[in-house]
Amino acid sequence: MGRYVIRRLLQLIPVFIGTTFLVYVLVWALPGDPFAGMCKSVCPPEFRQAMIEKYNLDENIFVQYFAYLGNLLQGDFGVTYSDREVGMLIEDAAPVSLQLAAIAVGFEALIGISAGILTGLRGRGFLDNLVLVSTLVLTAFPVFVTGFIVQLVLGSGLGIIDLTVSSDPSFGELLAPGFVLGSLSMAYVARLTRTSIAENRRADFVRTAVAKGLPHRRVVGVHLLRNSMIPVITFLGTDLGSLMGGAIVTEGIFGINGVGGLVFDGILSKEGTVVTGVVMLLVIIFLVTNLLIDLLYAVLDPRIRYE
Amino acid sequence: MTANPTESVLTDPTTNGQDGPLLEVEDLFVEFRTRDGVAKVLNGVSYHVDAGETLAVLGESGSGKSVTAQTIMGILDTPPAYVTGGSIRFRGQELLSQSAEKRRQLRGDGIAMIFQDALSALNPVFTVGFQIEEQLRIRKGMSRKEARKRAIELLDLVRIPNAKGRVRQYPHEFSGGMRQRAMIAMSLALDPQLLIADEPTTALDVTVQAQIMDLLAEIKAERQMGLILITHDLGVVAETADRIAVMYAGRIVEHGDAHSVYKAPGHPYTTGLLNSLPRLDLKGQTLETIKGLPPSLLNIPSGCPFHPRCPKAQSICSAEVPVNHDLGNGRYSKCHFAEEVVRNG
Numbered sequence: 266m267g268r269y270v271i272r273r274l275l276q277l278i279p280v281f282i283g284t285t286f287l288v289y290v291l292v293w294a295l296p297g298d299p300f301a302g303m304c305k306s307v308c309p310p311e312f313r314q315a316m317i318e319k320y321n322l323d324e325n326i327f328v329q330y331f332a333y334l335g336n337l338l339q340g341d342f343g344v345t346y347s348d349r350e351v352g353m354l355i356e357d358a359a360p361v362s363l364q365l366a367a368i369a370v371g372f373e374a375l376i377g378i379s380a381g382i383l384t385g386l387r388g389r390g391f392l393d394n395l396v397l398v399s400t401l402v403l404t405a406f407p408v409f410v411t412g413f414i415v416q417l418v419l420g421s422g423l424g425i426i427d428l429t430v431s432s433d434p435s436f437g438e439l440l441a442p443g444f445v446l447g448s449l450s451m452a453y454v455a456r457l458t459r460t461s462i463a464e465n466r467r468a469d470f471v472r473t474a475v476a477k478g479l480p481h482r483r484v485v486g487v488h489l490l491r492n493s494m495i496p497v498i499t500f501l502g503t504d505l506g507s508l509m510g511g512a513i514v515t516e517g518i519f520g521i522n523g524v525g526g527l528v529f530d531g532i533l534s535k536e537g538t539v540v541t542g543v544v545m546l547l548v549i550i551f552l553v554t555n556l557l558i559d560l561l562y563a564v565l566d567p568r569i570r571y572e
Numbered sequence: 573m574t575a576n577p578t579e580s581v582l583t584d585p586t587t588n589g590q591d592g593p594l595l596e597v598e599d600l601f602v603e604f605r606t607r608d609g610v611a612k613v614l615n616g617v618s619y620h621v622d623a624g625e626t627l628a629v630l631g632e633s634g635s636g637k638s639v640t641a642q643t644i645m646g647i648l649d650t651p652p653a654y655v656t657g658g659s660i661r662f663r664g665q666e667l668l669s670q671s672a673e674k675r676r677q678l679r680g681d682g683i684a685m686i687f688q689d690a691l692s693a694l695n696p697v698f699t700v701g702f703q704i705e706e707q708l709r710i711r712k713g714m715s716r717k718e719a720r721k722r723a724i725e726l727l728d729l730v731r732i733p734n735a736k737g738r739v740r741q742y743p744h745e746f747s748g749g750m751r752q753r754a755m756i757a758m759s760l761a762l763d764p765q766l767l768i769a770d771e772p773t774t775a776l777d778v779t780v781q782a783q784i785m786d787l788l789a790e791i792k793a794e795r796q797m798g799l800i801l802i803t804h805d806l807g808v809v810a811e812t813a814d815r816i817a818v819m820y821a822g823r824i825v826e827h828g829d830a831h832s833v834y835k836a837p838g839h840p841y842t843t844g845l846l847n848s849l850p851r852l853d854l855k856g857q858t859l860e861t862i863k864g865l866p867p868s869l870l871n872i873p874s875g876c877p878f879h880p881r882c883p884k885a886q887s888i889c890s891a892e893v894p895v896n897h898d899l900g901n902g903r904y905s906k907c908h909f910a911e912e913v914v915r916n917g
Contacts, residue, residue, distance in 0.1 A: 467649075469692040475647050476687075477707050477758070478679030487706075491697050567742045568696055 266563070266570075273556050280552060281545070282334075288544045289330050292537040300346070316346065333538065337545070343538035351542045354527060359546065361434060362523035365515070366508035368436075368443025369450075370501055377451045378497060381458020385493070386466065386485065396459075400452030412445045412518040429520030442519040446512050450504050457500060461493040468492070495565045502558035506551035510543070592664055593620040594798040595644065595683075595766055600658035602636075602643055602822075604869075605651060611869040613639050615822040616658070621798040623765065626789070628801045628813035628830065630845065632866050636822040637802045641768045644800075645685050646675040662766070680707055684764035688771040690751035694743040700727075700754045701739035707761045726757040730787060749780035756787065766798040773808060781805075785812050806849050810834060815902075818842050821867050821877035828903030838897070838905035838914045840882045876908065884909060 300308050300316060316322070321329055336343060342351035380400070384393045403411065419441055420428045430438040465471060466489060474488040513525035524543055531539035563569045602614035614636050621627045629637045642648045644660055646667065660667040662682060667675060687693035695703060704726060705719035714722065720739065727735035730753040743751055752772060759767060769788060773781035789812050792799045803809060809816060809830065816833045818826040818841065826839040837843045844862035864881035867873055873880055879889035888908050897910035907913055 469687060469689065470695040472647060473687060473693045474695070476645055476679055476685045478676050478681060478762070479706065479710060480676070483706075483710065488695050488698075492695070495697075566697055568744050 266560075270556070270560070273559070277549070277552050281548065284548045285334070285337075285541055285545045286330055289333065289537055289541045290326060292532070292535060292540050293326055293329070295532075295535055297535055320346070333541070337542075342542045345536050345539055346534075351538050354539065355524070355542055355546060358522055358524045358527045358543075361439075361521060362509050362512060362516075362525065364436070365439055365443055365446060365512055365521065365523060366505055368439050369447030369508050369512075370505045372444050372447035373451045373454045373504065374501055377454025378458050378494075380455040381497070382462055382490070384455070385459040385462025388463070393459075396455060400455050403448045404452040406448075408445060408449060408514045409518060411448050412442075412515055415441055415445050416518065432522065434521060439521075442515050442521060445518070446508060446515045450500075450508075454497060454500065458493065458497050461496055462489065465489055465493045491565075495562070498565065499558055499562055502554055502561065506547075506554040509550055510547040592661070594623045594663060595800075596620045596659075596661040597640065597644065598659045598661070600640065600643060600660065601656040602639055602648070602653055603656055604653050606870075609870045612872060613653070613822050613869055614643070614658075615872070617819070617822065617824055619817045619824060619827065621766065621800055623798050624793065624796040625814045626792060626799040626801055626812055628803060628809040628816045629819060630803065630806070630809060630816055630842075631819035632804060634866050634869070635819040637819050638770050639822075640819075641685065641770055641800065641802055644768065645679060645683060646672075647679070647685075680759075680764065681711065681762045682764055683766045683768065684759035684762065685768040685770065686752075686755050686759045686772050689775045690748070690755045691743060691775075693755060694751065694758075696743055699740055699742055700746065700758075704739075704754075704758045704761055707758070711762055722761070723757075726760060727754065729760070729791075730754070730757045732757070748776050749783060752776060752780075752784050753787065756784075756791070760791065760795075763795070764797065766800070767792070768800045768802070770802045771804070772801075773805065774803075781808065788812070806845060818845070821872055822869065823877075823906065824904075825878065825906045826904065828899065829901065832901065832903060836914050838899050838903060838910045839878075839907045840884050840913060841878050843913065844881075876906070884913070 300313060321332060324332075333343060340352075342355065344350055345354070380396045384396045387393060406414075416426075416428055419425045426441045427438070430442065470492075471484060471489055474484045479488075510524055510528065512521075512523060513529050515521070516523045516525045517529075524547070528540055528543045530536075531543065597620065598618050600614050600617040601612075604611040604613050617636065617640050619627060619629070629640070631637050639648070639653070643653075643655060644662075644667070648655070655668060658668070662678065667678070670678075694700070701720060701723045704723040705714075705716070708714045708719040708722055709716065712719075724735045724739050727738055732738050732750055732753050738746070738750075738754075743754070746754060752775075756772075767788075772788065773784050776784060785808055788799065788801075791797070801809070801813060813830040816826075816828060816830050817824045818833075818839065820841050826833065826837065826842045828838065833842060834846070837846060841862070844860075847860040848862060850859055862881055867877055867880070873890070875888070875890040875892050876882070876885075876894050879885040882889065886908070892908070894906045894908045894910075896904045896906055899905055899910060899914055905913070
C-alpha cells in the first residue's frame with residue numbers, strides 16, 4: 266500500500282509538468298495584445314518595451330516557461346500585468362470555490378443518495394417515476410437555466426435569498442449556488458445509487474443476511490448499503506475535484522468571485538501567469554482527490570489491494 | 573431492535589410439540605406471478621423432518637426444492653412469489669400465520685440455512701468474523717468481545733485451522749471449502765434445531781464435498797439437529813440421508829427411506845435419476861438419461877406431470893393426476909403404476 270501511494274505521488278510530477286506547460290503554451294499562443302486596453306489609446310513604445318523586458322516576453326517560450334516554473338517551485342506564482350500577486354488572487358478565490366464545490370457535493374450526496382435508496386428499494390412505482398422524471402429534467406436543463414430559475418423563485422419571488430452573494434459569502438449564502446452547481450450530478454448520483462441498490466437487493470449475501478434473522482433495518486443499512494455505496498462514493502469524490510474549477514457559470518450567475526471566474530478573466534486578458542497558476546492548482550487538487558478516492562476504494566472494498 | 577439475551581420464541585414449554593416431527597410441511601402451494609403468467613412452482617408439497625434426522629430433497633433444477641426451503645425460512649421474495657395454500661409447522665407451531673417479526677426471530681435461532689455458493693452468499697466487504705458475530709451481538713445481546721470469542725469457537729468447531737487469525741479475514745481470502753465451513757459456522761451461531769442445506773457442496777471439489785458432508789453429518793448427530801439436504805447429487809444423498817423425498821414439477825413424487833428407494837425406486841422419475849448416474853462397473857456403456865426437459869411451470873402437463881418424459885406412460889397418465897400410492901414402510905409414490913415399478917424396476 267505504501268509503495269503504491271509513493272508511486273502514485275511520483276506520477277504527479279510528469280502530469281504536473283505536462284499540464285502546466287500545455288496551459289502556458291496555449292495562453293501564449295492566443296492571438297491578441299495583452300497590453301491593449303491598459304493605456305488610454307495606444308500604448309507608448311517605451312511602456313511596451315518596459316513591460317516586455319519585465320515579463321521576459323521576447324524570450325523563447327521554453328525559457329519563459331522554465332523561468333516561471335522555477336519561480337513556482339519557490340512558491341512564487343508571479344504577478345499579473347497590473348502588478349498584482351497571482352498567489353494572492355488564488356488565495357482569495359480558492360476557499361470560496363472549495364466551499365461551493367463541497368456544498369454542491371453535499372447536496373448531490375444528500376438528495377441523490379436518498380432518492381436513489383428510496384427508489385432502489387421500492388422498485389417500479391410512482392416514486393420511481395417521479396425521481397426519474399425530475400432527475401431527467403434537472404440533467405436536461407443547462408446550469409444557467411437552473412441557476413436563473415433558482416434566482417427567480419427563491420430570490421425575486423420568495424425573497425429567501427439575495428440575487429447575488431456578498432463579496433465574502435457566508436455558508437448560508439452559498440447554499441443556493443451550491444444546489445445549482447450540484448443539480449447536474451445530483452441526477453446522476455440518484456440513478457447510480459438506484460441501480461446499485463436494485464442490483465444488490467437481490468444479491469445472495471443480502472438473502473443470507475435475511476436468513477440470519479437480522480432486522481430489516483440492519484439488512485438494508487449495513488449489508489445492502491455498504492456494498493451499494495462503493496461506486497457512488499467514488500463518483501462523489503471525483504466530482505468534488507472537477508466542480509472546483511467547473512463552476513464558472515454558477516459563479517457568474519450569483520456573482521461569486523471564485524476560481525472559475527479568475528480563470529475566465531485570465532484568459533480574456535491573456536494573463537498567462539493567472540491561468541497557469543489556477544489550472545495548476547486545479548490539476549493538483551484533481552489528482553490528489555483521485556488518489557484519495559482510489560485509496561478509499563480499497564478501504565471500502567477489501568477485495569481490492571494495491572501493490 | 574437489539575434483542576435481550578433471553579429472547580427466544582422456542583423456550584416457551586407450552587408450544588414445544590415434542591411428540592410430533594420437528595418440521596412438518598403439508599400440502600404447500602406457492603406460485604410466482606410473473607408478466608408471462610402464473611407459474612405454479614409448488615403444487616402440494618408435503619414432507620417432515622425429525623430431530624437428529626437427515627431428509628434429502630432430490631430433484632432437477634426448477635423442481636421446487638429451493639423454493640420449498642425458502643418458504644420454510646420465510647425468505648421468499650413477495651412479489652413475485654405467493655404462498656397460496658398449505659401449512660408449515662415447526663415444533664407444532666404454524667409458521668405461515670405468524671407475524672413477520674415472529675418469523676424473523678425464528679430464522680437463525682430455530683431454523684438456519686446454508687447456501688450453495690458461499691462466495692456470493694457471504695458479504696464480500698465484511699470479515700468472516702463480523703458476519704458470525706453480528707448475529708450473536710444483535711440476537712443474543714453479546715458484547716463484541718464475547719461474540720468474537722464465540723465466533724472463534726465456532727470456526728474451531730467446523731475445523732477451520734488457525735481460527736483466531738481467520739476470524740479477521742474476508743471471504744475472498746478463504747478457499748472454497750473453508751468458505752463453506754465458515755458458512756456452516758455462521759448458521760450454527762444461534763444453535764438452530766433445524767438446518768436447511770441448499771446444495772451445500774455443488775460448488776466444491778469432490779474431495780472437499782466429502783469433507784463438508786462428513787462435517788454436516790457429525791454436527792447434526794452431535795446436536796440432534798434436523799437436517800434438510802437439498803441436492804441433485806445422488807452420491808451425496810446415498811451416504812448421508814436417512815430419508816429421501818424426490819421432487820418433480822413442484823410436488824413430491826416419491827418418498828421413502830434412503831436404502832429402499834435406492835434399491836427399488838417406486839417412480840419412473842427416480843429410476844431415471846438413478847440410471848443417469850455414471851457407474852464404474854458398467855464402464856463403456858452409454859449413460860442413460862431422462863429424455864426431454866423439465867416442464868414449464870407456467871404450463872404443467874395434464875395428469876401426471878412426468879408423463880411426456882416417462883418411458884412407462886399409458887393413456888391414464890395424461891388423463892388422471894396420480895395420488896400417493898402407499899408402498900409400506902412409510903414409502904409413497906405418485907405413480908399410477910407404483911407397485912409395478914417397485915417390483916420390476
